[in-house]
């Protein structure tokens with residue numbers, strides 16, 4: 300079923316599994332569903348998580364063999380509660396937090412990557428092809444990608460992270476990996492440098508040719524891969540259904556979904572759910588001081604001119620070019636207009652929606668941003684009320700406090716342990732190491748962490764190498780001699 304098209308070329312088509320293997324679409328676009336049919340979500344009040352996923356995939360005509368999808372969904376059996384991978388916690392009468400961090404790497408990336416990795420490997424095996432997954436990470440994508448692809452057939456992974464630019468926990472989650480299909484390198488540079496190397500390699504014909512000679516094909520598992528987005532539609536539906544049940548509301552009651560956003564993959568899943576008819580009042584895009592999305596949603600202007608990337612307490616949201624916005628433009632305004640806007644961004648570093656386009660965008664989205672100081676103060680306030688939240692989630696809580704609407708779900712995108720020194724800073728106004736911050740908080744709150752996290756500090760480091768930017772290409776080719 301050729302039900303995907305390029306966001307920049309309405310004459311280019313793909314099916315779901317090809318879009319997973321080859322995530323870049325013609326004309327530099329992204330693969331997106333041609334259209335989304337409405338579905339009656341009220342038929343699923345007691346449907347379990349895996350069945351819900353299968354029903355929605357079926358409805359979207361995503362062409363995955365049932366036994367393969369079943370096997371991919373078994374990855375949720377390793378979450379804290381296999382029957383409820385994305386549980387909600389009540390904070391007060393108008394706010395629930397949906398915890399999306401109960402997978403192995405303790406960030407929301409696992410919600411999609413855990414089943415996605417297995418799916419990718421199975422499709423690669425069916426096509427009898429070997430893939431090299433190249434990934435660059437600011438800290439959360441790397442561990443989730445490595446965890447999912449460890450020991451899978453037909454897959455090699457090269458993961459680049461900025462040496463010193465991630466939290467210590469995140470670095471250990473990568474450097475202590477044991478599977479020999481995983482290759483992890485620190486980069487002398489920041490996240491943007493790591494990402495630029497990756498982009499230049501993906502567009503380097505000679506590099507690809509060298510790999511193809513060895514029968515290896517390049518692919519990517521970042522959130523431009525629609526295979527990830529597909530799984531990110533599901534937990535928003537799940538969250539809605541859990542919320543109305545817990546609050547004893549009738550189906551159809553509208554809820555705001557508040558989402559700490561960076562590359563807009565999480566929010567895109569919610570956007571597609573709303574297009575399919577989920578009663579979402581608004582999707583609230585929460586940002587940190589890198590507030591380009593706030594400006595875009597409030598004014599219709601996406602403007603990179605005189606913007607500089609700021610380093611904040613919520614690094615996964617430190618981003619200026621938010622890739623998945625393109626898929627929203629495509630859904631609302633079509634391929635031709637999307638192509639026009641994206642070209643304008645490329646050439647002039649900004650684009651502006653018309654007034655009527657802006658109104659359409661605002662039917663779906665609302666936005667606000669939170670300063671670093673406000674972020675720390677919310678973390679502290681919640682801590683004192685016995686809720687441990689990470690800095691990304693705190694940005695979304697800030698948005699909730701600004702909006703004051705009746706029914707709200709805040710997506711919590713990481714467990715506190717990934718950013719423990721920031722929690723410590725919020726509480727005590729001083730710096731410490733990840734290990735000391737974690738020990739302090741565990742003792743102080745009487746909480747526990749999964750052993751795969753607490754054991755990280757005792758595991759051998761298997762990946763030490765740090766590369767200069769110019770060394771990466773040769774290093775990768777050497778791996779596959």
Ligand SMILES: *Cc1c(COP(=O)(O)O)cnc(C)c1O
Pocket residue numbers: 406407408439440522559560561562563564565566615616691712713
């Ligand atoms: C990746 C990430 C985000 C941003 O998600 P997008 O889908 O890129 O918008 C937010 N918070 C955390 C903790 C993340 O790891």
